[in-house]
Amino acid sequence: MQGGWNPCFSRALNDWEVEEAELFLGYLHGKRVLGDIDDTVVWTETKSGIFSAKSLYLALEADCPTSFPSSCIWMVWVQPKINFFAWEAAWGKALTLDLVQKRGWSLANRCFMCMEKEETINHLLLHCSKIRVLWELLFSLFGVSWVLPCSVRETLLSWQISSVGKKHRKVRRAAPLHIFWTVWKARNRLAFKDDKISIQKLKYSFLCSLWSEAKLFIVECPQTLVNFIDWLGSL
Template sequence: MDDKEIWAFNNAGDYSVKSGCWILRKLAENAGEEGMVQDQAVIDLKKQIWRMSTIPKIRKFLWGAASGGLGVAERLTAHGMHVEITCKLCHQGIETIEQVLFQCTKAQKLWSEFDLTSGHSFNAGILTELLNECLRLMKDEKIEHTRRRAILWMLWTIWKNRNSLIYAEVQVSHSLLVQTALEEATLWHELNRVESSGVTMPNDLGVPKQWTPPTPGLVKCNFHAIWRNNRYHSGGAWITWNHMGAVGMHTRDAFAPSPDKLSTEMECLLWVLRSLRDLRLEEVSIGTDSSSLLEAIKNPSRWPRYRGFLSQIAAVCTEFEVISFEVESSDSNQVARKIAKSVLRDGRFQSYLGMGGPSWLHDLIRTEVTIVNS
């Protein structure tokens, strides 16, 4: 293949905004520009935001707010744009993120209508403190459960209302905005069966939580690879099932040290494919819980560092009559995960091929089959 330029600061080999920001932070640290380095309070806040039980767009919005990434006048001015910095809604201060979400009269009226708790207000404080206060109130059992779990939706509603007033000149009644936020939060929590603590992540849409059988005629092969570091052996395992949930074969093996986890997963997948081919299984569905691996298989040109592995995988795939790949969750792939973990945990570097699944996992396998057939 012709040589090509690659980006050296991530595994994929192509530029990403995340890796670019990482480089900028490192340059700032080396140059002593402390203002560009996030303090620990902001980092901790962002970690909490990503664990919040809400829809992805609201988590992304809150992360942007904590990062100073919302398009308010103060932020635009800091980036060199010449705009009016006064709040466009109340004309009583500089339009900052905390002003828009908490301190503007429009925001305060919505918080008052929301009636979070008697006597509580967000009149003062820096943005990090105000957002942390919202997260604290979500755990306050003195507040009505329906309202405290809708706090994140209220922040999103206040931001949308600000944009509607500025760009569309549309004002919906405060009571209707609050009612909509409450209803959307309640509906989302009911559909996702989120625990009342309000800190668990929602179920990943489209990723099965239990093992699912293949369509009739296909053999499903779940596999998993274990990687510790680039100095130690890695482990892998695969197990096959039919459409009735009956286990066919299983095996495990150890691999030589690899530079990273994705390399181990690709080496393991090659081993799986070649094993299935040698066993004359020509119509298969491959299940893995590695989303990065599936992304690399679908878009190999974006992963130039792994083109050797990916070209071999593509070549072996052509030897099957039918082959497909599907994403699994940790729960739906737990049989293969447990077998793979035993390689490093118990030092079982000897490869073997067995029928019916390992005896020490029969109870787990029976549980999976029971769920499928129920």
Template sequence: MGWLARVVGNLECEDHLFWSASSYGVFSVSDAVRLLVQSNIVSSPTWPKVIWGNNVLSKVMLFHWLAIRNSISVKDVLINRHILPSSQSNLCIWCLEEVEMVNHLLVHCKWSSKIWADLFRWWKIYWVIPGSIELFSFDWLYGMGITASKF
């Protein structure tokens, strides 16, 4: 018998969400990072630095983490989870040429890659598009061979 069978409910109390990684029961990004590091989900010692070591909004960091984990709800994911009907096209909303997946939308789509190319040209950086958002993040972390003042 599994652990769920041992759960005892209380009909007199209202249900509520509780984040067990926090002593207060409330979710925070810092508690999530600590949990990831402690549970060895993080595969590289630089992984937390790639995502959480930047001075950016927590929403941006969370989006970045979800992108690297391939967990953004793009059409391909939504159709496979039966949230969107299977009859709906799974092609990229911008180019209508490739399946809408995280790496395609953020790096490889002709629209997003043009934005990146224009930015890097402006910074005078010669850049080859990486194979994934994860590789792009590591390139970004190590400065792509330029000084931080350009950024």
């Protein structure tokens, strides 16, 4: 080669590059270029080449090193907005301050709830000192002794159902999602409406959220909040 050394072309390929080149040429071998047909975008996750949300979801799940708690999120007896938020949180895509920073915004990261630690989705929904009270309430309602895992995803996967009645089981399965939703709404009020944090209000909002949905799918669900709490602890 004239005119100086070019690192791209003047050296011999190493073993890995040779292997990659052979794979690439092997892939091209046998392909034909169809001159009269315009190029189109093809979605390779479906046989038809047409995009579908289901195929995207399956592809994401296949790449995920640990299993995804789909059945712990997509429950028909939980409102879609609560399901969707839990789904976002489990993928780590809810827009907490750490994600905003990763997107290039220069701002201080401090949890709106405790004002002590950095805000991440796992801190906000599980480990924040102000939020612990909701989890302790949940454990006492269902009479369990439990240690919260590190992440939202592991928490949903681990929230196993013990031998409780079918109706209680539905409420119990939905309960962590109602905590997530309650905390997220409270966090947004603090962030955007300059609200003040109130632990009593948080607990009340969580219980009302759980109760109001239980009334929709359990015919004999108690009609007062106090009776509902008693009913949860009745097994």
